[in-house]
């Protein structure tokens with residue numbers, strides 16, 4: 001079976017391609033990118049459209065596994081379904097130290113059942129930390145627990161996990177020794193450590209140093225997660241300068257960011273421990289509850305205390321980042337796009353359904369970012385960062401994961417009130433050469449496979 005996508009503007013930053021070209025797909029792989037029109041069984045016209053590699057999202061919180069041993073796959077409300085609708089074809093789950101399930105087993109389930117998108121996994125430090133017996137996230141782990149934890153992480157990497165994720169914010173008992181010991185299992189693998197830093201706002205600089213110094217000393221690639229919600233409160237310029245200074249001396253450090261000026265996390269998390277109002281310079285009304293009795297409402301001190309006590313898993317959205325700071329991050333050459341998608345039964349933050357189209361609608365069309373650079377931040381950069389072979393590129397032999405969109409019309413429509421509204425302007429998403437989504441609707445749901453590194 002040969003398919004030709006013809007007449008579009010082909011953008012593939014991994015190979016430096018940008019021009020009016022045709023893409024030939026054969027047996028699920030890219031067979032040619034050329035000016036000519038080779039014969040094909042099926043021809044897809046892409047005139048007026050951009051044709052680029054399917055987007056790669058390296059910071060996702062994966063869908064849960066049910067009691068039946070299957071991944072949650074509601075076609076509207078699953079994270080992976082929302083990813084597919086916005087043109088993402090490969091994700092990395094297991095971020096911020098958290099896994100919903102053993103990550104090696106999760107990859108096996110994806111291969112057994114298929115998924116909406118291709119799935120890579122990080123081994124979550126916090127997940128394995130709890131399993132090692134260090135169940136109190138505020139207390140240091142014992143030497144024996146740290147050793148067991150390191151063994152579990154190494155085992156997960158051996159099973160194909162793409163790196164280790166840390167959520168030091170959520171496991172503040174993590175010591176320098178624990179960080180170094182567990183990160184050392186990455187040495188020599190080329191796989192990165194990703195980190196939701198210990199602290200944010202004014203305290204972000206020390207938190208960056210803690211993570212980045214450890215990675216640098218071990219020679220491990222460092223990925224700083226969702227920096228908009230770490231340094232988007234007036235610290236971004238200095239934060240990026242600190243990252244640049246490290247890069248200038250040869251450190252392998254990069255960052256990711258989502259294009260929204262509000263973050264989302266559970267009300268019971270350490271993010272809302274005492275001092276958060278001072279840290280972000282806001283009031284209780286910066287906080288919106290996404291579930292339960294106060295759904296859609298801004299907080300008061302009274303509601304905050306009541307819900308944090310009675311319903312600590314309640315999803316929240318916190319409107320505290322500065323849009324100019326988020327823009328500074330997203331236009332920086334060492335920062336790639338990632339959604340930090342998380343979704344609880346269709347509730348949560350619109351980033352899970354809007355992040356990728358939004359970068360083009362809000363940054364490219366108004367002239368803040370070149371289209372080519374935006375596509376690079378959504379394809380080649382993340383795929384290379386996590387060593388996802390055959391992804392994020394249209395090179396001959398790569399998997400034919402492709403998105404075709406209208407650069408004048410693509411936009412996100414998901415909102416905080418309606419976080420799963422599908423985007424507009426995306427004509428076609430292919431996984432392995434087969435249509436998976438068309439015009440914002442999923443047409444094939446099980447094409448995704450595990451991506452092991």
Ligand SMILES: [Zn+2]
Nearest residue numbers: 096196225226
């Ligand atoms: Zn996080």
